[in-house]
Amino acid sequence: MKKGTNPKAAAAVVAATAALVAAPAIQLADSIHFTDVAEDHPYYEVISDFSSKGIISGYGDGELKLNKSISRAEVSIILSKILELDSDNTALPFTDVEPDAWYTDSIKKLFSNDIIIGKNASIFAPETEVTRAEFAQMLLTAYDIPTEETTLPFTDLNSEAWYMPAVTALYANGLIKGIDENTFAPDQPLTRGDAVWLLANTHKQFSNIDEEEGFSLSIMHTNDIHSHLDDIPKLVTAVNEVRQEMPDALLLDAGDVNTGTLYFHEYKGQAELAFMNLMKYDAMTFGNHEFDQGSSNEGHKALYDFVTDANFPFVSSNINFSKNQYMGDLFSDISTDTPNDGEIYNSIVKEVNGEKIGIFGLTTEETVDISSPGDIEFENYLNAAEEAVQELEAQGADKIIALTHIGFDDNPAIDNDQQLAANIEGIDIIVGGHSHTELAEPVVVTSDAEDMEPTIIVQAYQYANFLGTLDVEFDENGVITGYAGDLIEIAEQEDDPEALALLATYSEKVEMVKNEESGGVAEAELPNPRISDDSDSSISVRNSETALGNLITDGMLSKAKEYNPDTSIAVQNSGGIRTFIDKGPITIGEILTVMPFGNTLALMELKGSELKEALEHSVSQTPNESGGFLQVSGMKFTYDSSAETGNKVGTVEVMQDGEYVELDENKTYIVATNAFAAKGGDGFDTFAKAYEEGRVTDLGLSDWENFRDYVAELGTVNPSIEGRIVDTANQ
Structure with missing residues (x-):
């Protein structure tokens, strides 16, 4: 983009450059909506564009009055604006045009450029309705439309009439039609809606204001594929079809191609x-x-x-x-x-x-x-x-x-x-x-x-x-004039x-791994809800306790106790729980898809006060989602999502000898988590400080293998939401 003078009128008022998709071009301006022009009206885009540029305006009641006839004064206004004609001090010969009338300057501009004439030498008749024939003549003169020989289908035209060259030229160039197949109605008043539509099409096709043609850029784009390759052959088809129409279209990716499925885990x-x-x-x-x-x-x-x-x-x-x-x-x-x-x-x-x-x-x-x-x-x-x-x-x-x-x-x-x-x-x-x-x-x-x-x-x-x-349509200065997406x-x-x-060549190995059973069986589906899913629910793994989160953290705590029996708490950042587990045998594929990042189990030594700080960070974005929202085991806590950030956490209790007791902020607890979080991932500065001070031990145990072993040990799994994490704002 370079700074430059905007083109004198819309280069893409009616339709943008050849589009990748069948979508209307949108002109870059703030639309002004009229109550009588619905968004599905065929003139809607053109009217929105013209109104936003101040070329047309409506009435005080908010209507444009599409079907109302347009006067010679009104036509003078819109023509002079879209053509951006310079002011002119030419004296008008018309006795019925007052010097300070709202339309006088526009009539002067058009008259001095030989675009409009009076009804006779001294009468302009500004309030008189413009006929279809008159408007055709104005457009022919304003845009120097080439005349072409063609056979007109209209039976109501006088072949010797003054308007024939204009009607013939506009018809030959596909700009004008009759009111029906055989009737042009040259003397019929032109409506405001038809005037705008016809002017927009004519300007797009015959405006020679810009010496250089614009440039059309077409782009195809993807993002966040996350190793989901099963439908990639369909994506290839879509790309190829677009390229058949637009061979110069760029193909760009905005990152996160990798991580998320077994394809990345294996390859x-x-x-x-x-x-x-x-x-x-x-x-x-x-x-x-x-x-x-x-x-x-x-x-x-x-x-x-x-x-x-x-x-x-x-x-x-x-x-x-x-x-x-x-x-x-x-x-x-x-x-x-x-x-x-x-x-x-x-x-x-x-x-x-x-x-x-x-x-x-x-x-x-x-x-x-x-x-x-x-x-x-x-x-x-x-x-x-x-x-x-x-x-x-x-x-x-x-x-x-x-x-x-x-x-x-x-x-x-x-x-x-x-x-x-x-x-x-x-x-x-x-x-x-x-x-x-x-x-x-x-x-x-x-x-x-x-x-x-x-x-x-x-x-x-x-x-x-x-x-x-x-x-995207650009003018010669690199300024966007229209777009469609x-x-x-x-x-x-x-x-x-x-x-x-x-x-x-890749899926065979993935399918083999995917179908191996872990030994655990889910009695019911274990959801992993997100607000962005097709649901009206505000519940998400990233702002609420989930049964799957409980199962994962219970498994972490169980494994951690094997290495340090004093471990009492486990926490898992919800951003590391990627999808749900289906009902029935839990396969290796499901586990790897749920936990795709190759994390390892780590133990942290934290003061109770530090743990509470971490919980405050965990709920800091609530009720919105955050990948740092912690699922927990061995503890429970309340928070108020409506409270001020940094002051959301309420009660915190830790499991001790089979019952929950209040968190002791001065006591040191052994807390299990994944190595990513233990090193400060997802913004856990409290954990990062402990890591820097040597209070973190990475056990080097793969998170997905730990989970596999845990569900296999349980055999049948049926975790539930137990009230480990409670938002008091919802009570």
């Missing part, structure tokens, strides 16, 4: 990458879960392999990889128009049909708390974005895409797409991820500052359920044969 990103290479992605940025393996014995070797084997470049503007033994050599802190596949750049410039498109990447600073980046560092996203935009503009890119994994509406105190759009000038498009947001239509954010252009934000939910599409539902697509064959 560490190589299966996911095989399909990305097949689909020929143009660029990707990193999600927080790309760094989940950082605490494993191999460190970021799997991520290194994922990057180096990619047939596309990565963009990352706010991550410092330099200290990491694997990733440091892959990163170049530069902006380049000649990126190599399998390498990481601050930003890149891609050329599409001769136009320079800048792309840079951002990853949430929360990654330090919610993943395992180790010595990989994260910098402020706004500072990084501003520098990236400046660098891209210096290279001549005036159409800039931010490929982000910071969330559409995440905590604004940390980072999110809407804050990015409002604070950083020069970003045209944000292709986002992280918050798993289903943006059925693009969202436009405009800063209050007059000199900031709008930014379009898109996001395509999760798990390859959708392929996002976006078409949609989400293509992947479940409705056919499987691509090549992709289906490729999936078979």
Whole structure:
């Protein structure tokens, strides 16, 4: 995006550039709605656009009165505005046009440009209705529409009449029709609605105000696939079908391709990458879960392999990889128009049909708390974005895409797409991820500052359920003039044969592992509810006690006691519980899908006061969801979700000798959790302090194996919600 003079009128008033999807183009302006123009009215988009630009206005009662005839004065106003004619001091010869009338200036502009004439030499008749023939003549003159020989179907026209060249020209160019198949009705008054529609179409087709043509950019986008590959052959079909229509469309991913299913557990990103290479992605940025393996014995070797084997470049503007033994050599802190596949750049410039498109990447600073980046560092996203935009503009890119994994509406105190759009000038498009947001239509954010252009934000939910599409129309200055976007539902697509064959090479092993039984049997389904699910419920594993959370923490406590009998409490961050367990035999596949991160069991020595601090952090976002919300075993507590953050926790009791007793804030407790949380993951600074002080022991026991052993030992499992965590605001 570059600053420049806006085009004199909408280049995409009626329809945007050729769209990836059958969606109307939206003009970038705040719509003014009229009570008599419903959203499903065929003129709705055009009227919204014209009203937002001040080209048309309604009546005091809030109506536009579409079917009311339009006067010569009103036509003068809208024509002079859309053509943006300069003021003129030409003296009018019309005796019925008062010097200070509301329409006089517009009539002067049109008259001096030979676009409009009077009824005769001295009479303009401003209040007289405009006929269909008169308006056709005005448009012919205003837009210099080429006349063409064609046979008209209308039987009510006089072939020698003054209006014939205009009617013929507009009809030949597909701009005008009759009131029925054989009747044009040249003397019939034109309605306000028809005038707007006809003017919009004519202006779009014949406006020569902009010397250079605009540019159309098409994008396909995905985010938060999380190793859900079973429907990937359908995604491949959708991508291929779009490319058949739009071969130059970019394909971008906004991170968290990896982690979440057995495909990642078995292949560490190589299966996911095989399909990305097949689909020929143009660029990707990193999600927080790309760094989940950082605490494993191999460190970021799997991520290194994922990057180096990619047939596309990565963009990352706010991550410092330099200290990491694997990733440091892959990163170049530069902006380049000649990126190599399998390498990481601050930003890149891609050329599409001769136009320079800048792309840079951002990853949430929360990654330090919610993943395992180790010595990989994260910098402020706004500072990084501003520098990236400046660098891209210096290279001549005036159409800039931010490929982000910071969330559409995440905590604004940390980072999110809407804050990015409002604070950083020069970003045209944000292709986002992280918050798993289903943006059925693009969202436009405009800063209050007059000199900031709008930014379009898109996001395509999760798990390859959708392929996002976006078409954007730019003028010659890189300023957005229109857009259209949609989400293509992947479940409705056919499987691509090549992709289906490729999936078979990975799925056989996954199916074998998935179907192995653990030895435990669930008497009933163990849900893992989320507010984002198709439900009106406000209950979530990330803000409430769940039966599955109880089962997992009971298993952690049981295993921890084998190594330290003094362990009395276990806690599990809910962000580490990824899905539900079905009724019946519990398979290895289910367990690995529930607990996919390869965490290990750790023991912490905490004062009671520190434990209470951790509980305050756990409920700090309630009633909203938080991955740091703790499921617990060996204790119970109350909290008030309506209370002030930092003062939500009420009573806290710990199981001692078979009964609950009040937490002793001065006593030291042995608390089991996963190594991720024990090192301060999900923002648990209290745990991080204990880790730094040597009060944490990582037992090195795999969380999923511990859980497998626990349910096998139980045989039949039927956990319930026991009142371990109670929100008193709901009582």
